[in-house]
Amino acid sequence: MELSIIGFANSGKTTLFNAITGSTIEVSPNITTDTKPVSKLVNVPDSRVDYLSTLFKPLKTTYTTIRCTDFIGITKGDTKKNRMVLNLIKDSDAIVNVVRAFESEGVIHPLESVDYFRDILLFESEMILMDLELVENRIVRIEEGEKKGKKGNPEERAILDKCYKILSQERPLREIEFSEEELMNMRHLQFASIKPQLIVINVDESTPEPERREMEERVEREFIKGRKNLEVITLSAKVESEISLLSPEERRLFLREMGIERPAFEKVIESSYKLLGLISFLTVGEDEVRAWTIKRGSNAQQAAGQIHSEIAKGLIRAEVVSYDDFKKTIEELGGRLPSNYMEVLKSKNRLRLEPKEYIVKNGDIINFRHAK
Numbered sequence: 001m002e003l004s005i006i007g008f009a010n011s012g013k014t015t016l017f018n019a020i021t022g023s024t025i026e027v028s029p030n031i032t033t034d035t036k037p038v039s040k041l042v043n044v045p046d047s048r049v050d051y052l053s054t055l056f057k058p059l060k061t062t063y064t065t066i067r068c069t070d071f072i073g074i075t076k077g078d079t080k081k082n083r084m085v086l087n088l089i090k091d092s093d094a095i096v097n098v099v100r101a102f103e104s105e106g107v108i109h110p111l112e113s114v115d116y117f118r119d120i121l122l123f124e125s126e127m128i129l130m131d132l133e134l135v136e137n138r139i140v141r142i143e144e145g146e147k148k149g150k151k152g153n154p155e156e157r158a159i160l161d162k163c164y165k166i167l168s169q170e171r172p173l174r175e176i177e178f179s180e181e182e183l184m185n186m187r188h189l190q191f192a193s194i195k196p197q198l199i200v201i202n203v204d205e206s207t208p209e210p211e212r213r214e215m216e217e218r219v220e221r222e223f224i225k226g227r228k229n230l231e232v233i234t235l236s237a238k239v240e241s242e243i244s245l246l247s248p249e250e251r252r253l254f255l256r257e258m259g260i261e262r263p264a265f266e267k268v269i270e271s272s273y274k275l276l277g278l279i280s281f282l283t284v285g286e287d288e289v290r291a292w293t294i295k296r297g298s299n300a301q302q303a304a305g306q307i308h309s310e311i312a313k314g315l316i317r318a319e320v321v322s323y324d325d326f327k328k329t330i331e332e333l334g335g336r337l338p339s340n341y342m343e344v345l346k347s348k349n350r351l352r353l354e355p356k357e358y359i360v361k362n363g364d365i366i367n368f369r370h371a372k
């Protein structure tokens with residue numbers, strides 16, 4: 001999964017990047033103009049993998065990963081610079097839009113005052129404007145080509161007209177259902193408003209919990225309004241970036257002291273999974289304990305394909321036990337893993353033999369039986 005952290009200048013993007021990736025990239029109250037994005041791959045924390053790994057003591061433990069990229073800020077009305085940023089998000093699955101809600105005299109605000117809700121709306125119209133410009137330019141180019149006798153692609157033209165209509169109604173493309181074919185025909189166009197968006201409201205560390213809730217609820221009520229592919233969370237990037245530098249033990253103590261349920265990093269990942277409709281399944285064994293990410297609604301064969309196309313091709317049956325049932329069984333056995341654990345699971349009717357079409361659930365532990 002690829003997440004692109006973008007947003008207006010000085011909203012705390014690099015601070016959040018540091019918090020998520022445990023990096024120490026310098027942040028400053030001045031606006032960054034260096035255009036090179038910074039990327040880092042991070043493990044997705046998963047307590048189920050932790051548990052299974054202590055149990056199986058495998059040679060290798062593998063978490064799923066996400067790639068996080070930090071960009072320079074978007075500037076209101078500066079389409080040339082913004083295009084530069086947006087051209088870089090083409091491979092990303094979602095945008096993490098960091099919105100400033102913290103007050104700090106020393107930190108320049110590009111719009112001169114702190115107003116998170118205004119910035120969410122402005123960011124949206126900036127994305128829509130950029131996309132509209134993209135469509136218009138493309139249409140002009142096609143028409144010029146046609147005048148010179150070049151034959152255009154009617155499917156591309158149809159999708160451009162469709163997008164133009166939506167965007168000129170000031171609607172983002174992310175709320176529209178496109179067919180596979182349409183998506184194919186728009187692949188070369190670098191749309192921004194089509195990307196699912198996680199809105200991160202970057203609050204003051206002193207902002208009390210009820211006020212944070214109220215912000216999230218307002219965004220849900222007045223901006224998201226049940227529309228697809230949008231999520232909102234609040235956090236204090238500054239505190240979280242400090243937390244990310246602590247040792248795991250210190251971190252636990254600090255979180256408890258601050259009354260923070262779980263670090264922002266986990267909140268961002270959890271919301272991104274929800275936003276993108278992703279779930280994880282697990283594989284276990286002496287060699288490796290591993291978590292895999294798939295789209296919710298994927299079947300056993302598609303899940304097998306994540307591991308290897310040969311396994312998907314030769315798949316006969318999937319042996320499935322839910323993580324909860326697995327853990328319950330181990331606890332009933334006094335916390336030990338017997339070598340015949342598969343038989344034990346079978347005898348307790350907790351191991352299921354599922355066909356290729358079985359819809360995989362979050363936390364399923366799967367053994368794929370396949371013809372070689």
Ligand SMILES: Nc1nc2c(ncn2[C@@H]2O[C@H](COP(=O)(O)OP(=O)(O)OP(=O)(O)O)[C@@H](O)[C@H]2O)c(=O)[nH]1
Binds near residue numbers: 026031102204
């Ligand atoms: N008080 C407070 N300050 C913050 C918070 N998050 C970021 N800052 C400060 O705001 C300034 C800008 O933070 P950055 O993380 O560099 O912001 P950015 O969005 O990456 O900025 P550009 O890359 O220049 O667009 C820094 O001085 C940070 O210390 C926060 O939650 N609270």
Ligand SMILES: [Mg+2]
Binds near residue numbers: 013032071
């Ligand atoms: Mg920055």
